[in-house]
Amino acid sequence: MAEVLLRAAGVGKHFGGVKALRDVSLTIGLGEVYGLIGPNGAGKTTFFNCLTGLYVPDGGAFDFAGRPLKADAPHQAAERGIARTFQNIRLFGNMSAVENVMVGRHVRTGAGVFGAMFRDARTRAEEAAIRRRAAELLHYVGIADRADDLAKNLSYGDQRRLEIARALATEPQLLCLDEPAAGMNATETEELRLLIEGIRRDGTTILLIEHDVKLVMGLCDRVAVLDYGEKICEDVPAVVQKDSRVIEAYLGGSVA
Amino acid sequence: MAKWLNPRSALGLALIAAVLVALPFVAALGGQAWVRIVNFAILYVFLALGLNIVVGFAGLLDLGYIAFYAVGAYVYALLASPHFGLHLPFWAILPIGAVLACGFGVALGSPTLKLRGDYLAIVTLGFGEIIRIFLNNLNAPVNITNGAQGVTLIDPIAVGGFKFSAASQIFGLTVSGPQKYYFFLVALALLVIVINLRLQHSRIGRAWQAIREDEIAAKAIGINTRNIKLLAFAMGASFGGIAGGIFSAMQGFVSPESFSLIESVMVLAMVVLGGMGHIPGVILGAVLLTVLPEVLRYGVGPIQQVVFGKVLVDPESLRMLIFGLALVLVMRWKPAGLWPSPERRRELAETRAEKL
Ligand SMILES: Nc1ncnc2c1ncn2[C@@H]1O[C@H](COP(=O)(O)OP(=O)(O)OP(=O)(O)O)[C@@H](O)[C@H]1O
Ligand SMILES: [Mg+2]
Numbered sequence: 001m002a003e004v005l006l007r008a009a010g011v012g013k014h015f016g017g018v019k020a021l022r023d024v025s026l027t028i029g030l031g032e033v034y035g036l037i038g039p040n041g042a043g044k045t046t047f048f049n050c051l052t053g054l055y056v057p058d059g060g061a062f063d064f065a066g067r068p069l070k071a072d073a074p075h076q077a078a079e080r081g082i083a084r085t086f087q088n089i090r091l092f093g094n095m096s097a098v099e100n101v102m103v104g105r106h107v108r109t110g111a112g113v114f115g116a117m118f119r120d121a122r123t124r125a126e127e128a129a130i131r132r133r134a135a136e137l138l139h140y141v142g143i144a145d146r147a148d149d150l151a152k153n154l155s156y157g158d159q160r161r162l163e164i165a166r167a168l169a170t171e172p173q174l175l176c177l178d179e180p181a182a183g184m185n186a187t188e189t190e191e192l193r194l195l196i197e198g199i200r201r202d203g204t205t206i207l208l209i210e211h212d213v214k215l216v217m218g219l220c221d222r223v224a225v226l227d228y229g230e231k232i233c234e235d236v237p238a239v240v241q242k243d244s245r246v247i248e249a250y251l252g253g254s255v256a
Numbered sequence: 257m258a259k260w261l262n263p264r265s266a267l268g269l270a271l272i273a274a275v276l277v278a279l280p281f282v283a284a285l286g287g288q289a290w291v292r293i294v295n296f297a298i299l300y301v302f303l304a305l306g307l308n309i310v311v312g313f314a315g316l317l318d319l320g321y322i323a324f325y326a327v328g329a330y331v332y333a334l335l336a337s338p339h340f341g342l343h344l345p346f347w348a349i350l351p352i353g354a355v356l357a358c359g360f361g362v363a364l365g366s367p368t369l370k371l372r373g374d375y376l377a378i379v380t381l382g383f384g385e386i387i388r389i390f391l392n393n394l395n396a397p398v399n400i401t402n403g404a405q406g407v408t409l410i411d412p413i414a415v416g417g418f419k420f421s422a423a424s425q426i427f428g429l430t431v432s433g434p435q436k437y438y439f440f441l442v443a444l445a446l447l448v449i450v451i452n453l454r455l456q457h458s459r460i461g462r463a464w465q466a467i468r469e470d471e472i473a474a475k476a477i478g479i480n481t482r483n484i485k486l487l488a489f490a491m492g493a494s495f496g497g498i499a500g501g502i503f504s505a506m507q508g509f510v511s512p513e514s515f516s517l518i519e520s521v522m523v524l525a526m527v528v529l530g531g532m533g534h535i536p537g538v539i540l541g542a543v544l545l546t547v548l549p550e551v552l553r554y555g556v557g558p559i560q561q562v563v564f565g566k567v568l569v570d571p572e573s574l575r576m577l578i579f580g581l582a583l584v585l586v587m588r589w590k591p592a593g594l595w596p597s598p599e600r601r602r603e604l605a606e607t608r609a610e611k612l
Contacts, residue, residue, distance in 0.1 A: 052476055078478030086476075092469035095462075103466045107478025109459055113487060116458030117451050123458075130459070170478055 003030045004063075005174060005205050006051075011060035013046055013229075020046040021057070022229045028174070033196070033206045035220035035237070037213075039249055042226040044209045045087055048176055052084050053077045065173060078107050083172035085163040087179045087209075093152035097143060097162050100151050101134035104169025137165040141195060157188040164195070168204075175199060176207045181215055189215060217241065225249065280438040291434040295506065297546040298441040299499055304526040304542040305452050305535065306495025311524065312533030313461060314488035315468030316369070317377040319520055320384025324493040326515035327360055328353035328500025330391060333407040333510045334400070346413045350501045357497025358490045360387075365489035369482055384520050391512040406511025413440065413505045421508070437506055444502070448495065452535050455491070464488055529586055531593030540595050549579055 006028040013021040020043040028034045036044050049055040051062060053074040062069040070076055092100050109130060115123035138144045141161040146154055151162060160180055167175055177196070181189045189212060196219055200206055210216045216223060217237040224234040227249040233240055240246055283290040307321045331353035335344045368379045395403030412421035412433070420440060423432045455461050463484045466474040475481050504510050522545060530541020552575040560567045586594060 054472065054476065074472075074475035075478045075480045078476065084476055086473070090470050090473035090476075092466050092473065094469060095465060099462060099465075103462050103474070103479075104477050106459060106463055106466075111459045113455070113460055113491060116455050116460055119454060127459070166477060 004028070005030045005032075005065060006207075007063040008047075008051070009061050009063070011047070011050055011062070012058045013043075013050055013055060014058060019229045021050065021226075023060070024226070024229070024231050025060075026224050026231065026234060028205060028207060029221075030173075031200070031203070031205055032221045033200050033208060033219050035216045035223035036207060036209045036226065037211070037216055037223060038226035042249075043229040044226055045178055046229075047226070048084060048178055048207075048209065051077070051176065052082055075107070078170050078172075081171070081173035082176065083167035083170045083174070084176040085160070085167055085178055085180060087182070089156075089159050089163055091151040091159055091162060091166070094150055096148050097151055097154065097158075098131070098134050098138060098147040100162055101137050101165050101169045102130050104137075104166040105130045105133060107170050134165075134169065137168055138162075140168070140198075141165040142191070157184055157191075160184070160192070161195070164199075168199070172204060174205045174207060176209075178209045179211060180208070181210055181212045193219060276442055280435040284432065284435065288432055288434050291432065291438060293547060293550045295434055295437050295441055297543045298438070298445050299503060299506075300523065300526060300546045301445050301539050301542040302441070302448055302499045302502075303496060303523050304530070304538050305448050306492045306499065307523050308492075308527050308533065308535070308538045309452070309455065309464075309495070310488050310492035311527050312538065313456060313464040313468075314485055315464075316485060316488065317373060318380045318489075318492070319377045319517075319524065320364075320380035320382070320387070321492065321496060321523055322515050322517075322520040323384040323387035324357040324360060324496030325500040325503065325519070326387050326391060326512075327357045328497030329504040329510045329514070330401060330407070330500075331356055331497070332501035332504035333410050336411040336505070337407050338409050339402060339407050343411055346411075346501070346505060350498050353497040353501040354494040355497075357500070358494040361489045361493025362486060365486045369485045369489070381517070381520075384515075384517060388512050388515050391515070401512075404512060406509060408509050410504050410508045410510065412508065413437070413502070420505070441502065444498075449535060449539070456535070460484065460487065525583065529583065529593055531596035534593070534595060534597035537593050537595035537597070541593065544594070548582065549575060552578055 004027050008027070009025050011021055011024045012019075024043075024047060026034075036047065038044055046055065050057040051069075053070070053072060053076065056072050064080055064082065067080075069080060069082075092103060095103070109126050111123045111126050115126075135144065135147065138147050141164055143154070143158050143161050143165070146158055146162075151159065154162060164175075164177070164180065180196075181192055184192060193215060196206060196208070208216065208220060220237055222235065223237050223240045225232050225240060225243075225246050227245075232245045232249060233243045235243070279294060280291050283294050303321075303325060306324075307318065310316050310318045310321070328350075332346075332349050334340055335342050335349045335352065336346070337343075364380065364383050368376060371379060391401045392404055394401040401407070412419050414420060418424070419433075420436045421433045423430055424436075425431075463474070463479050466477075466479060467481050467484060471481055503514075523542075526541040526545045527538050528541070529545065530539065531537025553571065556569075556574050556578070557567055557571040560569065560571075590596075
């Protein structure tokens with residue numbers, strides 16, 4: 001494996017009696033597309049939430065790009081270069097598509113109150129650059145024509161794309177996608193696959209939660225399987241598909 | 257810039273300018289009291305725009321906003337009156353008041369901004385009352401605020417020998433004290449409007465809106481929500497502080513009772529009634545809620561006299577009744593405010609449609 005980008009060591013998280021994550025360790029290499037799968041309620045989203053600082057894990061630690069990740073400040077995860085999308089889309093509904101992406105530039109720009117009030121040359125240049133970059137990203141994910149529509153008025157598939165564009169605006173090293181294909185039809189899913197491949201080609205490492213087996217097996221370099229909060233398997237897709245514990249986990253839960 | 261060359265908007269601007277220049281002289285036909293009322297309307301525009309940053313832009317419910325106004329007012333009163341024998345010029349005091357109010361804003365905001373909605377509202381409400389009670393009681397053992405009596409003989413705003421409190425001849429025209437304050441206030445209000453518009457359409461303004469829309473998503477894309485909210489608090493407080501200073505100078509007298517809870521509620525009502533987060537709406541709300549009660553005050557008595565031949569209901573109580581009724585009616589029929597931003601109007605229309 002190439003250089004390690006993310007190393008999770010012994011991450012645990014419980015909610016009351018529910019152990020959502022038990023001692024999960026995994027490493028993601030730079031430039032990989034890493035799949036995280038498992039039956040419903042296995043703890044995949046919880047892992048994302050711990051990684052991005054929305055939840056504070058009970059135990060364990062994350063190392064990102066060679067330095068430990070502080071666990072309790074979501075905005076710092078983004079600053080360090082971890083961006084995410086949400087399983088149940090969370091856009092800024094009453095802002096236009098392009099504004100949503102512009103907000104994504106927040107963490108890589110610096111104009112403050114005085115810049116806003118005086119609109120000096122530097123602030124104007126920064127604002128123009130934000131706008132330009134946002135337009136580029138909308139084009140990149142393929143919804144340039146919807147730039148001025150309110151986010152909440154976009155179609156489901158376009159909202160998923162917009163969320164990816166907003167995440168990319170933060171210039172992530174690691175892009176975490178939580179079930180990006182959920183609710184998409186076959187054509188949309190295929191377009192999404194091409195988009196994710198493009199993002200990987202452009203140098204961003206990807207952590208992908210997905211139920212669509214075909215998509216996961218087609219895209220991912222390696223896959224980890226969670227079941228009841230435990231990592232039961234981690235390997236290349238072809239091996240994972242044949243693993244008896246994985247088959248049992250899926251059949252034992254709902255028939256996938 | 258092209259916008260300014262548009263003949264229609266140029267005409268509109270010229271019209272607004274003409275009205276703004278003529279207004280104090282027209283109002284004076286009804287007596288200087290009306291000029292003062294107009295002045296207060298502008299002062300409340302100033303205040304409402306400050307609170308709009310907190311409530312409208314960042315979506316934080318602040319029920320103690322008047323405390324910052326009080327801080328600004330007392331800073332001015334104490335630094336420019338015989339109370340301490342200090343007579344600093346206004347251009348020195350107003351910034352001090354703004355900075356101090358800002359400091360209070362940060363002091364209140366930093367421990368409380370983790371609270372949400374109702375809880376934040378209750379804490380800010382308490383804060384507003386605490387400031388008022390402090391002002392009421394800081395006259396012993398050392399007399400700082402002069403307690404309930406308040407501070408009197410506060411210096412008016414003056415530039416060199418040119419005092420804003422007295423009338424003077426300008427180009428052969430007699431301009432009264434209140435009229436001078438009017439132009440001073442209009443200039444400041446225009447400045448505040450420009451600052452508000454610029455803030456709204458900036459990196460910070462977008463971050464505020466993002467927090468209002470979805471705080472978790474805002475955090476996840478790297479917005480330090482705590483700091484950005486604190487910034488809204490601090491900005492709002494600074495505007496409140498400046499407005500308070502001008503209030504002090506205009507009145508020549510301050511006492512704690514000017515800063516009661518009802519004042520916070522009024523300013524909030526201006527923001528909500530006008531159209532939260534929409535600058536023209538907030539201005540409209542502030543003007544209406546200042547002028548309407550005064551019109552009722554002067555109108556209700558005489559009208560009864562004409563219609564019934566005598567005054568049946570005490571004008572003062574009827575005035576508040578009509579005023580309250582007007583508020584309820586507006587909120588019933590225009591829940592997004594009288595002049596909401598287009599998005600907000602749509603937003604509310606949709607939630608209504610969903611309920612049906
Ligand atoms: N905030 C929370 N409070 C209480 N329990 C939670 C919370 N978040 C997750 N859980 C529980 O933790 C477990 C793992 O949930 P999680 O959302 O991580 O699963 P998932 O693998 O993402 O499932 P899905 O495929 O359905 O999205 C579930 O039992 C869930 O009910
Ligand atoms: Mg999930």
